Amino acid sequence: MAFGIGEEEYRSAENDELIKLAQSAGPDAAEAEAELVRRYLPLVRSLSRPLYLWGWESEDFLQEGTLGLIKAIRSYDNGRSPYFGVYARACILHELEKALAANTRKKDIPGGELTSLDEADETLEDVTLPDVDEVVIYKDEVERLTGRIVKALSKLERRVLEAYLEGISFDEMTVKLGVTKKTVNNAMYRIRVKSEQIREAEN
Numbered sequence: 001m002a003f004g005i006g007e008e009e010y011r012s013a014e015n016d017e018l019i020k021l022a023q024s025a026g027p028d029a030a031e032a033e034a035e036l037v038r039r040y041l042p043l044v045r046s047l048s049r050p051l052y053l054w055g056w057e058s059e060d061f062l063q064e065g066t067l068g069l070i071k072a073i074r075s076y077d078n079g080r081s082p083y084f085g086v087y088a089r090a091c092i093l094h095e096l097e098k099a100l101a102a103n104t105r106k107k108d109i110p111g112g113e114l115t116s117l118d119e120a121d122e123t124l125e126d127v128t129l130p131d132v133d134e135v136v137i138y139k140d141e142v143e144r145l146t147g148r149i150v151k152a153l154s155k156l157e158r159r160v161l162e163a164y165l166e167g168i169s170f171d172e173m174t175v176k177l178g179v180t181k182k183t184v185n186n187a188m189y190r191i192r193v194k195s196e197q198i199r200e201a202e203n
Contacts, residue, residue, distance in 0.1 A: 010031055010032065015036065015084050018032040019032075019073060019084060023074060023076075033070070033074075036069075037069060040069050040085075041066070044062060044066055046167050047065060047093060048064065048092075049164060049165055049167065051096065051100065052164070053191075053192070054100065054145075054199070055199075064095050064096055065095060067095050068091045068093070068094060071095070072084070072087055073088075076088075093139070145195070145199070146161075146165070149161070149191070152194045153191065153194065154190075156187055157191055159177055160184055160188060161187075161191050163177065170184050170185070
């Protein structure tokens, strides 16, 4: 497939075509990678949202998850993993698990420990196929903490947390839950405070 610079051509291309372009040294590599990131960013958001419960800000966990996605794009080999979506999910979870493991050793997340997307090329040299056990650890830890937090939440807070983890925006929550945006914001703040109290009690 011959690509020009037209945005429409990238939007209509198959994943396999974009991956080949992204992994090439050609002039279309950056555009192809950007299109793949755009397609899979909702997955990054969905998988990384639970890190809010560890006190992360949205930009931090999106950065870590996006780094995992970029690593997936640049290291994908369809001879080892036939479905890019499955491989990308594993790479994103792998990156989030590493970030979570670093966080659980400290009360706060030092900004210097977050990997900048500008440094992605340097870290790609160490890319290996994500370990299934690491992905399970992340999911288990999220489920464990979420389960403990839910017990400490009010009915409204539980509904807000469930909607948040489902990927629903604050504006959409106001409609779904029939409350104001301020009420949603206040509930999210209380959820974070209770989460911090539970995590501190465990340390």
